[in-house]
Amino acid sequence: MRNAVCTFCGNVCDDIEFDGVTGKNLCPIGEAKFAAKRRIEAPMVRGRRVSYEEAIEKAAEVLVNAKRPLLYGWASTVNEAIRLGVILAEKLGGVYDQCSSVCHAPSTLAMIEEGIPGGTLGQAKNRADVVVFWGCNPVEAHPRHPSRYSVMTKGFLTKGRQHRHVIVVDVRKTATAYLATEFYQIKPGYDYAVFTALRSIINGHEKAVPEEVGGISKKKLKELADILINGKYGVIFYGLGLTHSRGQDRNVENIVKLVQTLNRHTRYILQPMRGHFNVVGAGEVAAWEAGYEYAIDFSRGYSRFLPSEFTAVEVLVRRDCDAALIVASDPAAHFPKEAVKRLAEIPVIQIDPHPNVTTLLADIVIPSALVGIEAEGTVYRMDGIPLRVKKLKDTGYWSDYEILKLMLDKVIQLKGE
């Protein structure tokens, strides 16, 4: 099939030519996703093979009997399944949380403070003459980003690499830095200070800026401010380097303010480099169904949002949940030890195509079809642009949607509503 959609990273490349086994145009990490990998063979309840129906029925019982189940994951499945997940959390009086809470949640918090002046990837491709990568490394994390959207690509008004000034700012010389026109190495944890310095220079308060900020000389900072302000249309991409270093959401807030300032002189947009192929959908669907993007508690019969209390890690560490449904994610491998300890204590239901560390502590394991290969549905690219991922081959596995649909029906039945 031509023009299939890759379901690995937030680029969601839609030009994959699938030949039944693998796809042309895939980057190495996309290829790994498409390559045959070990699968969970059959639905299992405490190590015993059962039918889908039985596993789902048992799962529904566990969830209904829990006082406050945690429903976590969602970034690697389709919106149709996510929607059922949010409704399930609501009906169960549980907690809905998704992978954002351990990656780009600080971006949401910054948006709540300041908003995000953003745009689509096509703007980088077609209009940008200045492209900045700040604390992100697309060459390794989003391999086709530079060629499809931001660096080498030929756009409508910006005709190619030679017309783009590419700036990389990072704490070390990353692979992406080698693509740059200019690379600025910054001391870890100094992003906030550097944004403030740049804002000061652009706002005409150059005098307030010391001779060196975050390892960058004032001369270099002025040079950078000049490049930024002389761009006709600039795009700043940022990554976990900002959200996961000292300052977190405050870093993002400050870069938003920098972009607000730049827009008083020229045009700039800001775009976070989101990781999983549908982590954006996991937030958007929850927002229209329940009002918030992540860290949502339904224990009162309606949605409440509190990142300091209702994220998966917090709910687990505080022992505020007594069962968990994990969909397309591996918290046991990535969460802090305290949280994983709680996960091991409570009944865990897992829905996933592949076995992972979480499988080892799951009581009920339900294998699912591979999204974008064996199952279709809608996903949102890092800039929110929706794409329909396709079913490329048949499978005996149920899709996340089918599994969750039956699970929701069972839950409603058991609750007698």
Next chain:
Amino acid sequence: MLHIKNGIVIDPKNGIIGEKMDIFIKDGKIVEEVEVNGCKTIDANGKLVVAGGIDLHAHIAGGKINTGRAMRPEEMRHVRQKTGKFRAAVGRTLLTSPAIGYEYAKMGYTTAIEPATPSIYVIHTHEELDSIPIIDKATLPLFGNWHPVLRYSADKDIEKLKSFVAWVLERTKGYGVKLVNPGGVEAWMYGGNVKSIDDTVPGFGVTPREIITSLIAAVEELKLPHSVHIHCNNLGMPGNYETTMETIKLAKGFENERRQVLHVTHVQFNAYTGSSWRDIGSGAEHIAKLINSMDNVTIDMGQPIFGYATTMTADCPWQFELHKIAKAKWCNRDIELETGAGIVPYVYRPKNPVNSVQWAVGLELGLLVDSEKIAVSTDYPNGGPFTSYPYIVTLLMSRKFREEEMKKAHPYMEKATSLSSIDKEKSLEEVITMTRVTPAKVLGMENKGHLGVGADGDVVIYDIDPLNYSSNDWQTILKAFENPLYTIKSGEIVVKDGELVGETWGRTFWVDARADTTTEIIEADLEEYFNYYTVKCCNYGVKEAWLRNPVRITAG
């Protein structure tokens, strides 16, 4: 089957004004009298019976409202309904999708149109529309700043433009053609804007005037059910009524016997005199006079409501201005070569002179424009929540209520508008026209907005006797419109005594206008154009099979 007996019917489209009569619904449609044996009967003795309300312009789905929700958790702490038989519903003025459907039904509205979709995001819009229970809906894709449109308009190539419009409507499952600040959003991509309909759009050598008239020509030749729907240039700016008047006059070169050829939306935001915020005043009288003198232009109010709102529009340059004026947080999205979007929270304060003027201008329009030519709207959530429609309707009907409310406003309103000198009180017939008949006609939805045989079985019963009410008793009017005795959607009772009792799923209308066009003449352009897109042409848009309940309307 449903039999509504003894109600006092107001059905202006069919010339029925306060007649005691029975209404029958079968298979979701209004029918002639049926065999009433075994049929469910509602006794509406002495109560007002009307068609379901229609909102022709409310940003109820898609990237803009959803970004608004995500950036404003403070909006979501208002709990409307806990989970149970129905979904939980939250939101103060920005509502969740379930809350939107429920709240419309709870005030007797059964149809709403999402009026501004960036086509590349249209799957998202439809996903949200499909998550809104009960109401029927449709979406209007944005055309006014889209590169092929700018190019075809510059070339005056109406044939290609027609093909493009038909192609887009099919791909997006869109219902009509929306323009927002035509040319201005493209100019914004380099920090500019257009200031009049004769400014040139940078890079295209085309003016807003040419974009608007080209699209009207295309839409009229395609015989779309809905006309061009425009958010004018210069929105929000003092003195902008002149641009609005010039835009309205562009309709003079066109004719259509079934409906208007231009719908100008949320005109309140485009009806100011003055040269600055210090001398802003009302241009409503000028505009009302012009609209009333023409028979091919319609408008909607865009009434601001004192209190919280969230502004969201494709008019990015205006949103940037508002961000600076209100010193509020600001989301922006520049969208490929198509359009843009901006979102800024806002509060309309009665003690603010400008806000008071805005409030009065909306009402002046509502009172002065013929009811056949103006629909009630708040441009939800730009002017405030759609849940304020009962409040707006009551203001239009009761001078006494207006006097009460005017007391809250800043005294500058007295000076800058003529609201207090308007004695007009709209009748029940007139407000039913403004909330049913006119929006249905504007949208070209023949089975909506009335109760004739064959119409949709969307019926509302309000607790007011049309033959015996007083406009001074505004409390009774307001209460009646806020709490329908019954809302019936496609023959199903969904609301009883103001409470939700049933949940149904409505339809999504879209227009197929391909019959008289061919994509052949634009194929080469599309191919070249999609080189610059970041999605493949074949992956662009939405298929009918992905929608919950699509209804294809054939143009012509």
